[in-house]
Amino acid sequence: MRKRYFSLMVLGLSLVVAFAAMGGSGLAAQADVRSVIVNPNQPFQASLWTDRSNYNPGDRLTAHFQVSKNAYVYLFDIDTTGSVSLIYPNIYSENNYKRANTTYSLPDNSRYNLTIGGPAGTEQLVLIATPKAIKDVEWIRRSLEQGTFGPQLNVSISAEKFMFELRSVTVTPTFGSDWASAYTTFTVGGFSPWPSTPTYPPVTPPQPNRYGTINVTSQPSGATVFVDGVDRGTTPLTVTGVEFGTHDITVVKQGYYTYASQITVSNTGTYPLHAVLSRVPGGSQPVQEVALVSRQFTVKWPSTGPFVENFSYRGYSGSVTVDGSPLLGMLTEVRATMRSDGVGPVEFARIAPSGPDAPWPGRTYEKIQYPFRVRLTVMEFSTTTGAIFGLQYLDSVKVRVDVWYVGN
Secondary structure, three states: OOEEEEEEEEOOEEEEEEEEOOOOOHHHHHHHHHHHHOOOOOOOOEEEEEOOOEEOOOOEOOEEEEEOOOEEEEEEEEOOOOOEEEEEOEOOEOOOEEOOOOOEEEOOOOOOOOEOOOOOEEEEEEEEEEOOOOOOOHHHHHHHOOOOOOOEOOOOOOHHHHHHHHHHHHHOOOOOOOOEEEEEEEEEOOEOOOOOOOOOOOOOOOOOOOEEEEEEEEEOOOOEEEEOOEEEEEOOEEEEEEEOEEEEEEEEOOOEOOEEEEEEEOOOOEEEEEEEOOEOOOOOOOOOOEEEEEEEEEEEOOEOOOEEEEEEEOOEEEEEEEEEEEEOOEEEEEEEEEEEOOEEEEEEEEEOOOHHHOOOOOOEEEEEEOOEEEEEEEEEEEEEEOOOOOOEEEEEEEEEEEEEEOOO
């Protein structure tokens, strides 16, 4: 039986893991990759490429990828014999939630290396990006339960069946068309079994993610500035390292109506924003916005919500909903939405166990939906590691919801 090998460098020790070959030919797998795996109506883009186009057994490989939308990324290897292995996420790199328009590389830490095995032929890497983590899929769950690097999906699955089942997971019914895919091929041993196959141009590596600067001033000064719901300080304020894209800017000061705007950062320059704040009516003394709600919720299995808080003032009404997404006694995420005067729900907060949406004590999320302003503050949280996937999950999240009437 032919075998292929991944060489892992773990804490300075060389560990070789052998995988038994499964049925299916490299030719069939290559055909299936091109005809099945590419989503013809991708709502966002994914790119995948390697540092070289040809390797010899024993060479180390580096893979690079990028997605145009925050997503969970899965990387599969179909070797020259047709064997299918999940190589990312893995037991040495578990967090596969990736930010948009950022170039990532694998290996992504010093605990492992990707080393080419054999025999000679053409090998493929397949990337799948989904808006939520793939869960409750038997052939992925069983492979991750092996607790080894690069586990085969199933000893009975061929490359052809893998493509069919992968498409069935991503297309129906879980994600509909909201998924993206990419693939790349490379030769091992300088041999390609398809001399008549058309040559596909290499993927041009996307440019590294770039950042701009936002400079916020206010009249009067000393106002608190929230960028995408995160408290960044008081005016006058310069916020550096702002990713390209559109960002919500909220300026808050006691006794004044809240100022809300958006800025689209598209180059590395400085974007100025000056907020002229209007005083809340009530004479010469500062008048606070009208506080309507201040309530705490603890989202923890089995009490995962939805927790709904309704409020009303001067004929206007709204609500805030805090809801956890449970999985086997754990939480994959906590989301908050609001309604205001019949408009909504509008999501304004997402809390995840890791990545850009990871919580910290005091992290705030703020949303203006006139005539109300809502703020969600993380009070306490704890995380845990799942026994099945070996990934990080939320154990509990305690949040405080505050609501103010700010007028029209």
